[in-house]
Amino acid sequence: MNTAHVKSKTSSIVLAFVKPMLCALIAIILMTVSGFHVVTVYGASMDTTLESGEKIIVTNFLYTPKCGDIVVIDKKDTLNQDIIKRVIAVEGQSIRLDYDNDKIYIDGKELHEPYLKCSTFAGRRGNYDIPSVVPEGKVFVMGDNRGISLDSRSSDVGMVDVKDIIGKAQFAVFPFDRFGGFDA
Numbered sequence: 001m002n003t004a005h006v007k008s009k010t011s012s013i014v015l016a017f018v019k020p021m022l023c024a025l026i027a028i029i030l031m032t033v034s035g036f037h038v039v040t041v042y043g044a045s046m047d048t049t050l051e052s053g054e055k056i057i058v059t060n061f062l063y064t065p066k067c068g069d070i071v072v073i074d075k076k077d078t079l080n081q082d083i084i085k086r087v088i089a090v091e092g093q094s095i096r097l098d099y100d101n102d103k104i105y106i107d108g109k110e111l112h113e114p115y116l117k118c119s120t121f122a123g124r125r126g127n128y129d130i131p132s133v134v135p136e137g138k139v140f141v142m143g144d145n146r147g148i149s150l151d152s153r154s155s156d157v158g159m160v161d162v163k164d165i166i167g168k169a170q171f172a173v174f175p176f177d178r179f180g181g182f183d184a
Helices: 003-033
Strands: 036-040 055-059 070-075 081-090 095-098 103-106 138-142 165-174
Touching (some): 036 165, 081 103
Antiparallel strands (some): 070 081, 070 165, 081 138, 095 103
């Protein structure tokens, strides 16, 4: 057999293996650099929108928080973990939690939350003195499962600094029966 032919065939086999691996490595590097992350949901504070164990895609490239966004927040300093919550109000917005009537008002208008499967507060008030206007560079967040959510109503979370937001949850990727985007 011709040695040039053997070398050519070996090179083709190696290239066929290395090329997809190299492409995958480049794709992973590009996704990481552009702020693309896969995050696992832990806990039930976002039930039923997100369930514990679910894998979600989070991005932060040129991201500015908006009301209704689901975000991943770095709270390792106070809670030793990242948390996932929904943005209720952003800097400069007025916020009023009406516990007596089970309503939230943003800029004087009642917040409509069709994603909730429980009452607005689920009997939980929290221990944080919430300012009437969200301070500059901060957001007010809450979990969708309000009865157990540790969120901006708690002094452990409080108003979240925008720089602590890792990114916005874009869609669920696992389990496959939960694949898809999120409603705001």
